[in-house]
């Protein structure tokens with residue numbers, strides 16, 4: 001059964017190794033163990049995973065403030081992609097945004113990351129800006145994408 005796990009200082013030891021494996025397989029400049037521990041201990045940061053049984057298929061991390069959520073990490077294990085796990089995690093984040101009355105969500109994505117951009121657009125994110133040559137490992141642009149939840153959506 002697919003379920004959401006909210007990773008916190010009490011339960012992180014059950015998931016951190018799996019998160020690090022997904023991270024290394026997903027990014028050219030992966031976060032370190034220390035970077036994840038910092039997020040786990042940051043009260044403004046939310047690290048969530050999607051799991052089947054005890055096995056983690058993917059994770060996302062976002063910062064939540066009064067008026068905005070910033071998505072800072074989304075990764076699905078390469079063997080588990082195209083099965084809806086990315087969509088599942090993003091949908092849970094948007095639901096959190098709605099339930100907390102936070103009106104804006106934004107993120108940065110590499111210009112070349114078509115699968116991620118496609119997924120974000122499918123959920124209603126729109127490109128709103130660009131940071132030229134933002135990613136130092138490849139000199140690639142970051143596209144800023146954002147979604148504003150309307151009053152109607154916030155009332156759901």
Ligand SMILES: CC(C)(COP(=O)(O)OP(=O)(O)OC[C@H]1O[C@@H](n2cnc3c(N)ncnc32)[C@H](O)[C@@H]1OP(=O)(O)O)[C@@H](O)C(=O)NCCC(=O)NCCS
Pocket residue numbers: 026027073074075076077080081082083084085086087088108109110113115116118119122
């Ligand atoms: C980007 C990423 C997170 C997407 O995760 P994912 O779990 O593969 O995404 P999803 O499965 O939810 O959606 C991807 C596609 O699968 C399709 N899909 C969704 N549910 C599905 C299902 N049950 N069965 C088959 N396909 C499905 C979606 O329709 C989508 O296809 P589309 O092109 O038609 O929209 C993943 O590719 C990844 O980890 N990439 C490396 C890290 C990365 O780039 N992260 C983003 C940084 S900004």
